[in-house]
Amino acid sequence: MYWVTPRHLAGDDDALAERIGDTLSGLGWRMWPTSRNTLLYMSPDGLRGAEWIFAAYPFELGGLPVAWQLSARRHTASAMTEWNAYFTAGIPYEALADLLLALDAREVPDTGFECAETVLTALSARGWLRDLDRPRTTATDPGFSASISLETLPPLIQDADPRDDLLGWQAWAEPVLGAPYLWCASFSASVPHDLVAAFAASLASPVPVPRRTLPDGARGRLTVVRRD
Numbered sequence: 001m002y003w004v005t006p007r008h009l010a011g012d013d014d015a016l017a018e019r020i021g022d023t024l025s026g027l028g029w030r031m032w033p034t035s036r037n038t039l040l041y042m043s044p045d046g047l048r049g050a051e052w053i054f055a056a057y058p059f060e061l062g063g064l065p066v067a068w069q070l071s072a073r074r075h076t077a078s079a080m081t082e083w084n085a086y087f088t089a090g091i092p093y094e095a096l097a098d099l100l101l102a103l104d105a106r107e108v109p110d111t112g113f114e115c116a117e118t119v120l121t122a123l124s125a126r127g128w129l130r131d132l133d134r135p136r137t138t139a140t141d142p143g144f145s146a147s148i149s150l151e152t153l154p155p156l157i158q159d160a161d162p163r164d165d166l167l168g169w170q171a172w173a174e175p176v177l178g179a180p181y182l183w184c185a186s187f188s189a190s191v192p193h194d195l196v197a198a199f200a201a202s203l204a205s206p207v208p209v210p211r212r213t214l215p216d217g218a219r220g221r222l223t224v225v226r227r228d
Contacts, residue, residue, distance in 0.1 A: 001228040003208040008146040008173050009182065009222055010092050011215035016067055017052050019093040020100070024050055027104045046076040048109050050100065054089060059156045061184035062172055064088035068096065072109035082110035082160045083190035090173075090183035094209055098202035102195055114194045116150055119169060122197040123148060126204035141204065145221055146173040148200055159188035169196045171203070175218040182217055 004010050012019075021039070024031070029041040029050070037055040042048070054067040067089045071081040087096055103109060116137070120130060123139040131138035131149075138149040148171040153159070159166065166189035173182040187196055208225040 002211050002214065003225045003228070004211055004214065004222045005206060005208050005225060006141065006143065006145075006222070007092050007094060007205055007207070007209050008141060008203050009175055009215070009218040010209050010211055011182065011213070011218065012090055012093050013211045013213055016089060016091065016093050016096075017054070020050070020068060020096055021052070023097040023100055027100070029104075043104060047074075048072050048103055049081075061086060061088050061154065061186055062181040064090065064181060064184055067091075070100070070103065072103070074110050080160060081158065083188045084158045085185070085187045085191055086157065087185045088181075088183050090181075090215065091185060092183075092203065092209065094205075095199050095203040099195060099199040102198035106192075106195075110190065111192070114192065114197075116193050118193045118197045119148065119150075119200050122201040123204055126201065126206065128204055143221060144177075145175050145218075146203075147171065148196075148203075153189060154186055157186050157188050159190050161189055169193075171200075173218075175215075175221050179217055182215055 024041045029043050031039055031041045034040050039052040041050040049071045051069045053069050057065050059066060066086045068087045070085040072083055073081045120139050128139045128141050140147045150167050151170045153166055153168045168189045169187040171185040175182055214222060
């Protein structure tokens with residue numbers, strides 16, 4: 001077992017489905033398999049959902065298959081989700097788990113926006129650097145291997161707002177410039193900024209995380225704090 005930093009390059013230890021599934025079960029979310037070979041989790045109030053969709057291979061972000069999709073709706077009778085967030089394989093499961101804890105704790109999952117500055121403030125508090133050209137929308141880790149930015153939404157990102165020119169938070173890790181992405185995440189336009197901030201603060205946390213396997217593309221950028 002290795003304890004490593006930085007978290008955003010630690011990978012998912014090939015355990016993304018299990019770790020997030022355990023988190024959701026611990027919160028009391030119900031789970032059932034679907035006909036698409038996915039695993040659908042639903043919160044007790046029926047307003048929040050999380051689905052392991054890796055097997056269905058719905059689409060890619062940055063050339064990587066999407067593994068988890070989170071969603072929220074305003075009423076239990078509504079078939080339309082208010083917002084969605086998508087995460088590829090390889091993402092550190094701690095950041096996704098902390099996002100789910102924040103989502104579960106909210107009384108209403110689709111309101112309470114705060115402002116975009118909330119996300120950047122959370123990252124700045126962890127030592128991430130604001131982009132000189134876009135200080136109000138983009139921050140990068142000190143090693144320039146991961147970024148979170150408010151960008152035009154990629155294709156296939158679903159949101160209750162149908163406009164084409166919407167902005168949403170996008171995050172990615174690129175251990176070496178020009179190399180394949182380690183992971184990517186996309187938040188649709190209506191995701192409350194404070195939820196994205198919870199994800200960002202966890203992603204940028206300096207606390208070492210345990211890993212049994214290290215991602216090949218990031219080995220040279222990781223620091224092993226100790227071994228058990």
